[in-house]
Amino acid sequence: MAKTNKGKCEGCSVTGIIPKEAAQHCQKCPQIKQKLNVKGGTATEAFVAIVFGDRVATEYWMNVLIPCDTPVYEVEEFLKDIWLECCGHMTTWEGLKNGVGEFKDIYGGNEEPDEKDVAISECVDLGGTVSMDYDMGTTTTVNLMFYEKINVKMDDPGIRVLIRNTINKPNCKECKKPNHPVHYTCDDCDYSKMCEECGDGEHEEHSKTTISNSPRSGSCGYSYDDDEEIPEQYQLS
Incomplete structure (x- = not known):
């Protein structure tokens, strides 16, 4: 669900x-x-x-x-x-x-x-x-x-x-800190959620993208750093 x-x-x-x-x-x-x-x-x-x-x-x-x-x-x-x-x-x-x-x-x-x-x-x-x-x-x-x-x-x-x-970005599953986790994609840890510090060890060679406020988050390398910011032309002003 x-x-x-x-x-x-x-x-x-x-x-x-x-x-x-x-x-x-x-x-x-x-x-x-x-x-x-x-x-x-x-x-x-x-x-x-x-x-x-x-x-x-x-x-x-x-x-x-x-x-x-x-x-x-x-x-x-x-x-x-x-x-x-x-x-x-x-x-x-x-x-x-x-x-x-x-x-x-x-x-x-x-x-x-x-x-x-x-x-x-x-x-x-x-x-x-x-x-x-x-x-x-x-x-x-x-x-x-x-x-x-x-x-x-x-x-x-x-x-x-x-x-x-x-969205509430989940805490890093390794250190438990709220560090804006990233997706690390590999055969053994598909889309596991870890922060940069924890992920750049064992998983440093695997692809990674930031978790974004989008249904495309993690697909085809999609990443949008300012994902809470609505583009100016669509803002209610």
Whole structure:
């Protein structure tokens, strides 16, 4: 059973929000309302979606504002920027209308390079869930459930993170100190969690990556040092 990580509101900075209460918090938070209704801002219709990296929104999850006119490729870039990008792998979507983003035989000349220019509102229904796979080898799947549609006024309309899960990085399993453990990957200790000091002895020749706040943590060398920091363009401000 997947563990549950609690979240932090990017409006009021309240922590300890559990996933099933996140939608209600977004609706009631005065600071979120204020930042999404700026005097003189551009009127925009937007989805609110929960984005999660497993079959249920427990471990890695976010509540995100996505303007309805956002192209699919910008949603994809957001997911890569905050959770996925490591080596420029391929992506494929499932559940978008008209087969947008689905895997195609690009070598057979069947790719439509501009198809992801279509607005996300033309590809999903309110209440619907879609998914995106990143990397066709070591695949990470991200799901998006579009649960609400609201009207906002923003100076610079775009995707914004409203609530994001936080993680408690485990103590080093050798010295027990909270030293931001790393993954050490080898045949004998697959993804064992040890700090640099303990791991650089017996395991110094094995691959290692920092534990990140992402469902891709440890896959294909994925590592993001500032994993609690939301990229500036997606911050609620």
